[in-house]
Amino acid sequence: MQGYTERIQEAARRLLVDKQVDVVIGFRKGTVPLMNEPFLAKNVDQVRQLYWDGNCGMNLANYLPKRTDRIGIVAKGCDSRNIVIHLLEYQIKREQLYILGAPCRGMIDRRRILASLEGKDPSSAEEKDGVIKVVGSDFEVTLDRQEYLQENCSICIHRNPVIFDELLGEPVPEQQNVDRYPDVNQVEAMSPEQRWVYFENLTKTCIRCYACRNACPLCFCPTCFVDESRPQWIGKSIDPTDTRTFHFLRAYHVAGRCTDCGSCERSCPVGIKMRQFTKKMEKDIKELYGYEAGVIADQRPPLDTYRPDDPQQFIK
Amino acid sequence: MEPGRLHFSWISSAEATKFAETARAVVKMVKAVGPSQHFLKKQAEVV
Amino acid sequence: MTEIYIAKDKLPATIGKLMSEHRVYGPVFEGQYHEFVELKAGDEIDLAYQNTRLSPKGLFHPHSEKMCQFSLAKDDPEAGIMKEAPKDYSPRIILGIRPCDAKAFRLDDANFDTPTIKDPWWTQRRATTTLVGLGCNQPCRTCFCTSVGTGPFDPSGLDALLTDVGDGFMLQAVTDKGKRLLSSMSDGEPVPPAVGEEAAALKQSAEAQLGTQFEPKAIAEKDMLELFNASFWDEVQFSCINCGTCTFLCPTCWCFDIQDEVYEAQGDRIRIWDSCMFPLFTLHGSGHNPRNLKLQRVRQRFMHKLKYYQDKYQDGVACVGCGRCVKFCPVNIDIREVARLMSATCVCPA
Numbered sequence: 001m002q003g004y005t006e007r008i009q010e011a012a013r014r015l016l017v018d019k020q021v022d023v024v025i026g027f028r029k030g031t032v033p034l035m036n037e038p039f040l041a042k043n044v045d046q047v048r049q050l051y052w053d054g055n056c057g058m059n060l061a062n063y064l065p066k067r068t069d070r071i072g073i074v075a076k077g078c079d080s081r082n083i084v085i086h087l088l089e090y091q092i093k094r095e096q097l098y099i100l101g102a103p104c105r106g107m108i109d110r111r112r113i114l115a116s117l118e119g120k121d122p123s124s125a126e127e128k129d130g131v132i133k134v135v136g137s138d139f140e141v142t143l144d145r146q147e148y149l150q151e152n153c154s155i156c157i158h159r160n161p162v163i164f165d166e167l168l169g170e171p172v173p174e175q176q177n178v179d180r181y182p183d184v185n186q187v188e189a190m191s192p193e194q195r196w197v198y199f200e201n202l203t204k205t206c207i208r209c210y211a212c213r214n215a216c217p218l219c220f221c222p223t224c225f226v227d228e229s230r231p232q233w234i235g236k237s238i239d240p241t242d243t244r245t246f247h248f249l250r251a252y253h254v255a256g257r258c259t260d261c262g263s264c265e266r267s268c269p270v271g272i273k274m275r276q277f278t279k280k281m282e283k284d285i286k287e288l289y290g291y292e293a294g295v296i297a298d299q300r301p302p303l304d305t306y307r308p309d310d311p312q313q314f315i316k
Numbered sequence: 317m318e319p320g321r322l323h324f325s326w327i328s329s330a331e332a333t334k335f336a337e338t339a340r341a342v343v344k345m346v347k348a349v350g351p352s353q354h355f356l357k358k359q360a361e362v363v
Numbered sequence: 364m365t366e367i368y369i370a371k372d373k374l375p376a377t378i379g380k381l382m383s384e385h386r387v388y389g390p391v392f393e394g395q396y397h398e399f400v401e402l403k404a405g406d407e408i409d410l411a412y413q414n415t416r417l418s419p420k421g422l423f424h425p426h427s428e429k430m431c432q433f434s435l436a437k438d439d440p441e442a443g444i445m446k447e448a449p450k451d452y453s454p455r456i457i458l459g460i461r462p463c464d465a466k467a468f469r470l471d472d473a474n475f476d477t478p479t480i481k482d483p484w485w486t487q488r489r490a491t492t493t494l495v496g497l498g499c500n501q502p503c504r505t506c507f508c509t510s511v512g513t514g515p516f517d518p519s520g521l522d523a524l525l526t527d528v529g530d531g532f533m534l535q536a537v538t539d540k541g542k543r544l545l546s547s548m549s550d551g552e553p554v555p556p557a558v559g560e561e562a563a564a565l566k567q568s569a570e571a572q573l574g575t576q577f578e579p580k581a582i583a584e585k586d587m588l589e590l591f592n593a594s595f596w597d598e599v600q601f602s603c604i605n606c607g608t609c610t611f612l613c614p615t616c617w618c619f620d621i622q623d624e625v626y627e628a629q630g631d632r633i634r635i636w637d638s639c640m641f642p643l644f645t646l647h648g649s650g651h652n653p654r655n656l657k658l659q660r661v662r663q664r665f666m667h668k669l670k671y672y673q674d675k676y677q678d679g680v681a682c683v684g685c686g687r688c689v690k691f692c693p694v695n696i697d698i699r700e701v702a703r704l705m706s707a708t709c710v711c712p713a
Contacts, residue, residue: 030695032505037695038602058694062604115395119413121503192318196354205394207417207426209638211606211693227643235624237427237635241357267693269608270416271395315324316338358626360633362427 004052004102007168008074011100012047015072021098024072025060026050033125033134034110038063054127057107057150059261061217065091073097074168076104078152078261080161081294082217085257088300091220101164103172106145106153107262108132111271113148117141152262152275155180162295181283183276199244205270206243208236212264212274218254225249251277256285256303259293320349365542367551368558370531377550378408381456384547385493388422389458390415399457410459410527413503418614418687419464420471422457423488426611427635430484430621436628445632452487456544458525459497463506463683465520466513467614468494470672470681474617484634493540496521500565502573505686507699510576512679515569526562533562576699579680581706583673590670591662595704600661602694607638609664609688609696615681618644639664665701 012024028039028049036055040063041047052074060073061082075083080101086092113125113134125134132143146154155178160171187195210226213219225233226246234249235242260282264274285291288311289302302310323342327335369377381387382402389408390397396416397409429448436442468489475485499506499515508514518524523541526533533554536542545551582590610616620637623630637644640661645654654660672681682698689697 031697031700032689032695035695040598040601063601111395119411121413121501123504207607207611207636209607209611210641211604211608214604214606215693227641235357235360235633236620236622237360237362237624237633239357239360239362239427241355242360244355263693267604267606267608269612269691269693315326359629360427360429360624360631362429362633363425 004168005050008050008052008100009047011166011168012041012050012072013044015098016041016044016047020070021072022069024050024074025063026074026100027052027056027058027060030055033122034108034113052102054106054108054132054145055110057110057262057266058215059217059263061086062215062263064097064217065220067092067096070096071098072100074100074102075161075164076102076107077156077158077160077162078104078259079217080163081158081259082261084163084294084297085218085259085301087297088294089257098166099161099164101161101167103160103167103169104153104156105159105172106149106156108145108148109150110266113143116143116148150262150266152260152265156260158259158292158295163297181279184280184283187276187280199248200240202272202276203243203247204240206238206247206272207270208238208243208246209269211267211269212272213250215263215267216254217261217263218257219250225253247274247277251281254278255281256289256291256301257293258282317352317354318349320345321352364536364545364551366533366535366554367545367548368531368533368554369551373550374410374532377548378402378458379404380550381458381548386451386453386455387458388455399460408459410497410525410532412459414461414464414685414687416687416691417612418467418685419457419460420467420614420617422455423468423485423492424471424475424617424619424636427633428484429631430634431632433630433632434628435625435630439628447483448631450484450487452491455488455492456495457492458495460494460521461499461685462496462515462517462519462521462524463508463513463685464614465494465496466508466517467520467683467685469520470615470678470683471617473672473676473678493522493544494520495523495525495534495541495544497525497527498562498566499569500527502569503686503690505689506573506684507576507686508684509570509573510699510702511579511682511684513683514566515573516566526565528558528561528565531558533558577702578706579669579673579702582669582680582702585670585705587666587670587674590705591666593705596658596662599665599696599701599704600658603640603657603661603696604694605640605642605657605660606693607636607640608691608693609698610638610640611636612687612691614683614685614687615668639667661696665698665705668698669702669705 008026015021015024024041026039027036029051030036034055038058038060039049041050059079059082061079064086087094120136120139122134122136125132130145132145132148134141157174157178159174187198190198234245258278268274285302291302325338327338378387387402388399389402390412391400391406392409397412398415399419399422431445432448433445434442475482502515518537522538523544524535524537536545618637618639619634622633622635624633646652654663668681
């Protein structure tokens with residue numbers, strides 16, 4: 001993955017010089033350890049800022065809707081699936097895009113790394129050969145990359161981009177025999193009362209900042225349901241019922257479209273395990289319709305098409 | 317939400333009998349579950 | 364009495380005694396981060412913490428608060444009359460707040476406590492709260508308080524200041540409120556001279572560590588329109604996802620929305636945090652939105668904090684360098700970088 005920086009810069013330079021694209025969307029190195037900032041390179045001089053490492057967890061497809069220019073975009077497996085969904089949902093046109101596919105071995109989990117430092121303040125974190133070295137003014141720790149992958153990355157089964165114009169590296173082997181739903185199964189085994197308490201606790205720290213919604217490439221409604229006022233569907237305060245409604249309803253709105261990119265969980269400032277809502281949706285869609293979001297470029301999502309053999313044993 | 321509170325049925329306007337039977341059955345099943353304790357908001361629970 | 368020494372093993376008893384006479388709030392680790400909570404018997408306060416995730420502005424200006432309530436019942440003689448919601452304004456001590464967060468309250472006063480308009484909820488809470496701060500021996504890498512007119516041991520927003528000198532704390536009174544608090548504490552010892560020296564050394568080393576990361580004065584001296592029309596905003600705004608993280612975690616952000624929630628025969632007027640980052644923030648009743656582009660909103664936030672506030676109040680920037688926005692912005696937009704861009708010698712369009 002380290003080699004990607006050079007490949008991205010080379011490709012971006014070429015695309016901009018040849019005028020195949022107007023801009024290139026990638027990342028540039030962050031100002032704090034373990035963070036990178038999504039970056040738009042508009043000309044060849046800016047290309048040198050493009051950068052890639054294991055902290056490129058945010059989904060760049062989030063920046064595509066409503067753009068009218070020609071865009072070169074770096075896309076991991078999950079990002080590419082979101083691009084497919086954007087194409088299916090008419091948020092961007094295929095001819096506008098030049099996709100630089102980035103086969104991905106997983107992004108690292110900043111939150112868990114910082115938590116493991118127990119309050120110590122890191123000055124830098126470098127990744128090399130499967131190991132993350134975190135350094136501070138009075139400490140140095142070495143962490144195994146595999147142990148500190150973002151949770152969605154550790155169970156990822158689509159690490160290679162499903163749609164691309166050029167690959168930045170050799171495809172990586174997909175993980176096999178991955179159980180994607182141990183946490184969903186755990187909740188399904190709970191009684192309704194236990195489940196209620198579980199979800200109550202999950203959302204009790206929410207401050208309604210909407211970082212989860214805004215980081216999500218699928219949330220592009222001109223007016224989100226929480227912002228509707230005529231009529232107003234849910235209150236805007238941190239009342240627990242309103243907050244729960246927001247989270248549950250957002251999960252339903254992304255059902256069948258969510259690619260488990262993890263941007264929601266990554267962006268939450270108070271560390272809510274956002275994916276607990278969406279993973280159940282993903283499991284149900286998989287079981288009921290045999291569908292995984294964005295994997296096949298011309299397959300319409302199940303919740304937007306009617307098929308006579310759609311499962312309907314719940315309709316009496 | 318507890319099982320037994322949400323029901324789906326597909327009834328055409330020509331199926332009046334089915335509508336009446338389904339309505340009675342659903343009312344009976346939901347009453348058996350009892351008043352909902354969750355997802356209720358009468359007043360915002362704020363400071 | 365203006366200063367006392369409290370040994371660390373005596374601290375729990377000291378806090379216990381304060382709790383018997385006041386409501387005491389301290390930083391407690393809950394879940395994934397520290398938060399200021401009202402201490403109950405058995406609560407463990409952690410004065411070795413860096414800082415709370417959410418700023419303590421929530422203790423004076425909570426995220427969601429009932430301002431007023433009213434009844435709509437047909438037979439109620441007081442139906443339709445808006446009444447102030449009852450609150451608890453009994454005296455409080457906030458123990459262990461960081462000097463930056465306390466200074467932020469002074470900046471917030473410019474909004475909530477003016478000669479012509481006084482927010483009753485804010486001002487009453489401020490009047491009945493004693494702020495006992497804790498100096499930062501080890502500032503974080505994301506802190507930049509010294510660049511924005513405050514510092515790791517800045518007493519200006521505090522009533523009293525604690526310094527952790529290893530085996531104990533030196534507690535110094537800053538204001539009359541602080542002096543009254545110290546006088547009421549019978550279990551303090553006189554401060555040994557070595558402790559005083561140690562405290563001064565800690566202050567110096569913390570300030571040196573922070574250094575000066577940018578010059579707000581350079582921003583104040585720039586022409587406002589030149590900054591407003593600068594070309595760098597386009598680059599700054601791209602990654603922003605317009606969530607409310609920076610504004611909600613920030614101790615100097617005060618914007619709010621008011622919502623009326625009515626159910627059957629009773630209603631509440633609720634104040635909730637709002638964010639200039641939200642697209643609806645400036646949506647007019649006519650449907651016009653002067654800041655409907657992301658660039659306009661991102662620019663607004665930094666101009667407000669670093670330029671407009673300086674121009675309007677001549678009291679420095681509306682930022683205390685706590686670093687929460689830097690640490691928790693999901694896309695790593697760094698206010699220090701933006702400030703550097705704003706204070707650079709030439710901001711003319713490229």
